[in-house]
Amino acid sequence: MVIIINDKTLNQFTMVDVIERKIHFTNKNTMLDKIDFKDNDEGELLAYNEMLADVKEMKEIEFVSKYLNIITKLKVQFEDEKFTDKKEIEKMSGYNNAIVTILKCINPIHEYDLGD
Secondary structure, eight states, X not given: OOOOOOOOOGGGOOHHXXXXXXXXXXXXXXXXXXXXXXXXXXXXXXXXXXXXXXXXXSOHHHHXXXXXXXXXXXXXXHHTTOOOSHHHHHHHHHHHHHHHHHHHHHOGGGGSOTTO
16 A cells, blocks of 8 residues: 655645545545446546635635535435436545545534535
8 A cells, every 4th residue: 555645834734735635545445346336436536626626716615505504405405316327426425525525624513414
């Protein structure tokens, strides 16, 4: 297993670094069966790549607002059973989970559904 180690001080470690490491891990992960997690990984990578572009351009409030809105819309789609295909469900679950993972790095409160 390859572990990325940079010679940065931790105060130089950014959200870009976190997201890039999540992308690297998802692509190179050998701990999980790549076939079983193919659709989930596809969704995660989609979200991570979108967030990577946004984190470079957006302010925190814009970024959090955008991705909380996406999570809210996904929740409704899951509840309304808009996703019926198993592959699509896995992909969108991975997409959702990746967003939550990054939002939790910004503020741990984002792990919880505060809409209820």
